[in-house]
Amino acid sequence: MSGERYRNSFLREVEHNVEEGHWVKMCMQCGVCSGSCPFGPHWAHPPQELFMMIRAGKREEVLGSDAMWMCTSCYNCVVRCPRKLPITHIMHGLANYAHRLGLAPKNQPTRQFAKMFWDNLSKTGRVNELKLSLGLYFKDGFKQGIRNALAMKDIGLGMLKAKRLNPLELVKPHACKGAKDIHAILAKAKEIEDRRKGLSA
């Protein structure tokens, strides 16, 4: 087991398959990113540690970690990194790669939200906010959904009054004009990306 440790195999895998993954080897372990992260204390592995784990060949631990899903894209780390690593992008790249491989933690809330957001968006070419929020309310079951909806009712009614929320969207969502074209664009983009990363679709 120790034979593969600190070898370059996982680092190479990350370089080839993860968005901006070729930057991981340039980390000099100063820890400024970890110290700058507003979520720092809440993740299992701050960026610096994650990068070291990649170099140490801890494939399962890295890809199965919820750490990169915790990134809020505040870009504090990117601004401060003395080695100019695009850390935020690497975090999203890692999350994306883990997701594709099916190794990402199943019930991680930001992952769930991201997935919901993407499905919602890609279907019609625009975000249906009503469906998205209701989907979120009810993701943990019907009872919890009702509870969530009741808790948010004042805001909902306020938005209704201000015409910021149209209940008809629930029955007849309106799509963007070229929804079909968007589907074609996204399919092509995925095809290109898969080819570049050498993944089968």
Next chain:
Amino acid sequence: MAETKTAAYICQGCGIGERLSTRQLAQIAQKEGKMALVREHPFLCGAEGVGLIRDDIEREAVTHVLIAACSRRAKTEAFHFPTVALARANLREGVLWSQPEADEAAGLTQEMANDYVRMGCAELKKTKLPLGNPLAATNRRILVVGGGVSGLTAALEAARAGYQVVLVEKERALGGWAAKLHKRVPFREPHADPADTGIEQLIAQVTGHPRIRVHLGATLLETRGAPGRFSVQVSVESGAAVTEEVGSIVQATGFTLYDAGKLPALGYGKTPDVVDQAGLERLARQAAAAGGAIRRPSDGAEVGSVVFVQCAGQRDEGGSHLPYCSGHCCATSIKQAMYFKDANPEVDTVVIYTDLRVPGSGEDFYRSAQRKGVTFTKGRVASVEPASGGCKVSFRDLILDEDVALEADLVVLATGQVPNSGVNIELADDDPAKAAQVPILNLAYRQGKDMPQLKHGFTDSHFICFPYETRRTGIYAAGPVRRPMDMAQAVEDATGAALKAIQAVENAAAGRAAHPRSGDLSYPIVRIEGCTQCKRCTVECPFGAIDEDESRFPVFNESRCRRCGTCMGACPVRVIGFENYSVDTVGAQIKAVDMPDEFSEKPRVLLLACENDAYPALDMAALQRRVYSAFVRVIPVRCLGSVNTIWITDALNSGYDGVMLMGCKHGEDYQCHFVKGSELANYRMGKIDDTLKQLGLETERVATYEVAITDVARVARLIDDYVAKILEIGLSPMKGFA
């Protein structure tokens, strides 16, 4: 020499004329100071003023000149009269700029100026024109000891500057450590790849230079003499002894790697697949010669994975190995990892470090290695053991905070530099450690066979202020023998040392002092018939300038002397002095001050200030118009080490209420220009309390301070605080007895 004729010149410029009565100063110079000629001038440092003085020297045969104007540190070029004895009274910085302008302060300000003129006259009358070392020797050849990169560079630089050079190398070939390398860390942009060492070209330039003579397989049997006249016995390869006469010496004896055999826990000696950095260079050279990949020593298999262990036997706080960082090893390991990666990117290279230190442009080199895929892991290695088909490296990953084991075909230990300093002269003669050491210079000095060592065995250097300087005048240490360093630094260091060696022979030939009183023509004059052979001067001289003859009298080697006057401060019978700086020149100034009686409420505090740091700090305080007490009288001294306790007792006996001494920082991080001067002064003053008690005086009447050149604000405050304390304990009861 012709008859003495004194003259005092009182400047009225820079506001002196407006705030002081120069008339009164002139009268004091004439009546009390007994100056033969007294002149006032509105702008003394101008062409007309300087011309006036020059005319007097020529037409009136003036031999002694007192300039009462600005600080002795100002206008030195205008007031440069090399044919006469010179004294300066500091009216501008010392009085005008450090005293309040208010009308009610005018009285005390004038008193202060009057005293400085009295002191200047007194000093002048005791001063002689220094004529230079009568034993000046003019050998300008330069000896370089050591034929590595440092020595070769020093030899070549000195030869290119037009000086004859003798290079002595212990081995039978030149090149030293660099000749053993496959490649070196790059010196230039883009700092991306290992570079050729260039050592063959350097050796060819040295051996082909018409002004350089090389002795290979040679050692020094004896070095005696002084700058400008060193006589060196060299044992050459044939076994014969050759005498080389030289003017100065550069010691570039380099380093040896710390013995990895002392690191069995890191696997050295247990398997041939654990090597030190020199071992890896050897493997890389073998591979290059064979035109293939680097192979591991045990079975000749190609190396597929290698681990570099940084700080092996270095930065050890436990006391069993080197306590320091050798500075070059991180970059060296990076370079060595590149040997593998450049040949085959598939080789796994892991550098395990606790702090990666790549000074200078090494950061670019580090980045280049990361780009090439070298893995850097912050960790502490616990052990390296032979394992099936390689080595097992157990370490603590300091980022992931866990213990890990890693297998590798080859392990490289980054051991540090141990200086080749020769004998530690401070060890006792019967110390077994000393007996094991082989001397390098074999100096025929009473102080010992090699140069003093600074720290961790590195050869002497004035580390903080003047890194090229040592405590053996005319002998300069260069390269890693002086402090750990890499090749680029060694080249720079050797060039600097070559220039110092050139300065040393030129100064010696002109009979002048070397650094830091470079150009000083005064030299110690000893009234040997008064000497009691107490040996204090020979022991305390920080520069080993004084030997002893058969009858145990001191023998002064003027060219080795730095003119600090530490011997003068040490001499209990006061037989040592300089033409223009002696027990008398300072003693006369102390006594010249007009002492108010004990009912005047005007204390007098004598301040002896080191001219290297404290006195410039006072000048700068004045420049910033920082006001300090008008009761202080300042006399600059060459070094606090030159302060003879007789000055203190004389001052107290003649009614001074307190004596302040300001010198440089001493101890481990000393800043004393003369290394030991301020420390010795502090030691001597530690014993002054007994004298004070005998005189029936409070111990506060003598106070010693460490003052750095940057203590501009502090220096004025120290004076005021001290005067306040004196007023609190009351004026001296000794007034009126002198």
